[in-house]
Amino acid sequence: MIGLVVLGLGYALPNLFYPRVELHNDAVAAIEASGSTAEREADRSAWPDWLPSSLVNLGLDLRGGAHLLAEVRVEDVYAARMDALWPDVRDALRDERDTVGAIRRQNAPEGELRVSIENADGMARALEVVRELAQPVATLTGVGSKNIEVAGQDRTIIVTLSEAERTATDDRTIQQSLEIIRRRVDEVGTREPTIQRQGERRILIQVPGLGSAEELKALIGTTAQLTFNPVISRTSDGNVSPGPRNVVYPSLDEDGIFYVLEQTPVVTGEDLVDAQPTFDQNGRPAVSFRFDPAGARKFGDYTAENVGSPFAIVLDGEVISAPRINEHIPGGSGIITGNFTVEESTNLAVLLRAGALPAEMTFLEERTIGPQLGQDSIDAGKIASIVAFIGVLLFMGLVYGWFGLLANVALILNVGMIFGLLSAIGATLTLPGIAGIVLTIGMAVDANVLVFERIREELRAGRGPARAIDLGYEKALSAIIDANLTTFITAVILFIMGSGPVKGFAVTLALGIITSVFAAIYVTRLMIVIWFERRRPKTLVV
């Protein structure tokens, strides 16, 4: 039991020396990641290795940073899937031209593919052919179902993704998005970002120490879909009809200039292996990139065949630049120039390295907390906790005398253990969490008060000191357990239903209940019994 207390306090210890331990932890991580330097070794020795070094995580509201809740537009992917399916459907139906006649793709709501056929009689055969394109869904839950559903209506074939496939696709989209966001945030190199899936299609991103949610949004909000497309023409009319399989995209830098491009890109960002910020021959910021072998071959072949004609570098539906191909580019590398600032070129390089997001995101919630505000909150919380602590200690001493002092010792241990537990389980301390600790300081004495009051009653009823202490503990127990269990239930509900800071409050409240009951029932009692065995007082004043 004493061991438990010591263990708790041991884990709490590093928090007293927060900056020092943090330095140590960072240094250890850095040494693991990229080898040792003299400076890092010095940082590491700021805190002895053999002591526990896990710290209470400070929540965003205490440390400052950016918080974003994003919803991934998974429907984007359905549309892309349908576009990808169209060539297969077309080829399959073409083979059956004798029965179905001419075919044409129709306009359809997003996520649907509609194809009309000339001969209504060939419908049955057409449906059969298209259904053959369906493949089994590749997940455990979707076993036995096909990935597309095909229906016929008059002379139109309607293809949609099946329910099972949608679920599987959503899941993949979110996983991919998570992965790419993580890569992008890691590239910027901030400490301990939280990137979590929330619910069906939401992603929670918390990055401590980042200046603002806007920066974070700029970093993860761009899809960063990079393509290299052949240019058909350059125009100043945005409403020009591009012709089949072509698209019109605006220019990023030149107002009112549009490019008509072939829809199918020569190479895409997926073929990139590296991108770095650099400067062009005129000293302007630019981004250099390198293709993988497959991309390099495609790019080399295309440039060899099209010397003299322009091609466009397109990022998220905007033409960054459209240089002329001066010669065959065989090496598979090049640079992108535009009117970049150094910051923009650095960001673009990060985005290109991390890869494109599979779908767009909408931001539902964003919070920025400046580091100074966080520090102010910590300071205020610290002062308030200390004052609350001293107030309660004095109060207990005044009311219960010697027993009150014992309870105070338990209270001090109790707060130490809360911090120890928080560090050990890696929980996050938030501002409401500090309030939870202060509340616990106030309520923690409750169990002791219950016992002491009971002992007083037993003494008044004329029992001897030893008997009164025993009975006091015995009889108060059911009240202690009932009272604390009910509070614990509400803390659990808070934890399950609450979010962010509120969760932090629930955690400290729940931990506070556990440690305070433990402290009151075991620790104080142990102290009282030891004291009693030594002194054997004839009378007892509580």
Place this chain on the structure above:
Amino acid sequence: MRLKLVPDNTSWDFFGRLPITVGLSSMLVVASIIAFFAMGLNFGIDFRGGTTIRTESSVAVDVGEYRDAIAPLGLGDVSITEVFDPNFGPDQNVAMVRIEAQSDTESVTPETIAAVEGALQQIDPGITFPSVESVGPKVSGELVMTAIYSVLAALFAVLVYIWLRFEWQFSVGAVVSLVHDVMITIGVFAVFQIKFDLAIIAALLTIVGYSLNDTVIVYDRVRENLRRYKVMSLKDVLNLSINETMSRTVMTSSTTLVALIALLVLGGDVIRGFVFAMIFGIVIGTYSSVFIASALLLRLGVKRDWSKPDGEAGTQFADVDA
């Protein structure tokens, strides 16, 4: 010399003025409901969507000037309040700017924030923005539902737990007094138009937990005394139990209040509303566990035969090895 909050062996009659206390409570509850519907709560952005920007400057805040600067941007309902706190330094002037939600789902765009910040920098170049928070209406709608569910879930869990540990009469008494506490606290927030956000919901749930704590302690003693004094009238048993637990109730409430008042004064303005809700809730919770929960128990009556501890209800933890 010992400090004594409550004299030993009190025998106050808590039910002598039952009509007054019950009447007062009912009046407060009704007033709270009226205030809630008539004045509404001053919901924070958590519950209604929108953006708050905290500003800090060495120059005194002029709310009118701020308003004039932001008005040309056409952002709809904008409210600006100056924040005071004893912790602030002499040249620390803080204000909160709140802008209503601009779209149906999304949080605010960076352009809007930049526009507001730019407008404020025009009138005060030294102004800084320590925090910017924005919640889209889609999420805030969900947060409202979650908040309501969590309060209901807490009440239900309490109902079941007390029912299992005591009798249904106790359970009803406890839940009614909890509802009473929560409603009056919400009423106070409506009357004084204090900002009502997610943290306040956490405070409400804590009040539920705390008030219940008090109620359970009294009930526990009632159960014990019912077993001990089989012939005493229920009213006398309740009075005795409340008197016996009175010094504990006052003691625990006092220590908790000491801690919370320290937090209220020194804890900074960010959590002030939260701490206020908690302090108010603890006062009202202590009152209700004595006057409402017990009064209801008196009214509902209770099974007197507690002689068999292994009966269908009310299993005891007391024989657990301490």
